[in-house]
Amino acid sequence: MALLAMWVSVNCKKMELKNMEESNNEKRKKAIGAGRPSQRRTVGQTTPCEVCGATQWDEDEKRGETFCGNCGHVSEVNAIDPGAEWTNYTDGADRSRVGAPPRESLADKGLNTTISRGDISGAGARIHGIKGSEARSWRRRVLIDERSKNRSSRTRNLTRAMQFIRDRANLPPSLVEEACRLYRYAANENIVTGRSIRGVSAACAYIAAREAHLPRSIEEIAESFDMTDELAMKELTRTIRLLSRCLGAHHITGPGEYLDKFHSDLNLPAPVLGEANKLWSRVGDSMEWQGKKPAGVAAAMLYMAAKNCDYSQTQSQVCKVAGVSEVTLRGLMRILEKLLALLDGEAN
Numbered sequence: 603m604a605l606l607a608m609w610v611s612v613n614c615k616k617m618e619l620k621n622m623e624e625s626n627n628e629k630r631k632k633a634i635g636a637g638r639p640s641q642r643r644t645v646g647q648t649t650p651c652e653v654c655g656a657t658q659w660d661e662d663e664k665r666g667e668t669f670c671g672n673c674g675h676v677s678e679v680n681a682i683d684p685g686a687e688w689t690n691y692t693d694g695a696d697r698s699r700v701g702a703p704p705r706e707s708l709a710d711k712g713l714n715t716t717i718s719r720g721d722i723s724g725a726g727a728r729i730h731g732i733k734g735s736e737a738r739s740w741r742r743r744v745l746i747d748e749r750s751k752n753r754s755s756r757t758r759n760l761t762r763a764m765q766f767i768r769d770r771a772n773l774p775p776s777l778v779e780e781a782c783r784l785y786r787y788a789a790n791e792n793i794v795t796g797r798s799i800r801g802v803s804a805a806c807a808y809i810a811a812r813e814a815h816l817p818r819s820i821e822e823i824a825e826s827f828d829m830t831d832e833l834a835m836k837e838l839t840r841t842i843r844l845l846s847r848c849l850g851a852h853h854i855t856g857p858g859e860y861l862d863k864f865h866s867d868l869n870l871p872a873p874v875l876g877e878a879n880k881l882w883s884r885v886g887d888s889m890e891w892q893g894k895k896p897a898g899v900a901a902a903m904l905y906m907a908a909k910n911c912d913y914s915q916t917q918s919q920v921c922k923v924a925g926v927s928e929v930t931l932r933g934l935m936r937i938l939e940k941l942l943a944l945l946d947g948e949a950n
């Protein structure tokens with residue numbers, strides 16, 4: 603009898619616990635509705651399916667696709683969900699996250715709260731009603747706040763590297779982010795240990811640009827990162843090789859990818875770029891370019907294109923931008939002329 607009573611009480615306890623758990627879950631659910639409040643709508647699907655003519659649209663929320671419920675035709679992919687981001691891991695019931703998107707190019711991804719110096723001095727302080735003595739204590743708080751954030755050596759390392767990449771890489775914003783992402787990866791894989799922050803961040807900038815088909819020459823990167831002396835250059839090329847191997851980033855730069863860059867560096871008008879691209883599409887498949895420096899080949903295309911469009915450049919101007927010697931350029935021009943003559947001969 604006593605045993606039964608105990609069993610009952612234990613079971614009751616279990617039930618109680620379960621009920622409590624359920625009510626907690628219920629609370630969490632109730633406060634935010636049933637899961638993440640998606641705001642995705644079947645926007646733009648006002649016409650019947652172009653395959654079968656049905657108007658029965660359905661959507662796959664996980665994949666962001668709108669598809670025909672009748673025949674399965676996918677009419678919209680990568681739909682943007684303007685609903686709240688659902689990644690707040692605090693204990694509260696509300697899991698939505700607001701604020702700017704994380705930025706790879708800041709050591710803390712831009713997610714920390716910082717006290718702006720503008721808010722505690724001058725006009726900013728007056729707006730917030732901060733007086734002289736208070737301002738001093740606020741300044742101390744700012745200092746403590748900043749120091750506490752950069753305590754670990756890893757954070758300090760990241761802060762310096764991100765600064766290097768932002769200031770010196772001379773890349774468009776999306777590529778700065780990509781270079782910083784590569785650096786983080788390198789730091790996680792312990793590639794940074796024992797190498798200079800300057801060298802690794804320069805290598806990241808180089809690889810990010812190369813993989814995005816907007817190549818920068820090693821010399822150019824070396825110059826902007828102050829690594830022009832022989833030893834530093836050696837370190838840079840070695841780090842680039844190592845990083846490419848670790849990242850599996852082995853994109854080989856072709857001459858066509860240099861045309862945009864050199865064209866803008868030479869301040870040439872738009873038609874010249876079109877002409878250069880046309881030249882490259884005509885002769886690009888030839889085996890004659892095997893083993894030739896891509897930057898030099900691109901320079902030859904642009905030089906020829908400029909001449910064809912009556913915007914003549916001197917050879918030395920073109921060579922300076924491409925980083926090749928005039929002898930090289932003349933040699934490549936001879937190959938180009940020969941190929942063009944051959945193609946013209948075939949056409950006639």
Ligand SMILES: [Zn+2]
Pocket residue numbers: 651652653654655656670671672673674675
């Ligand atoms: Zn259909």
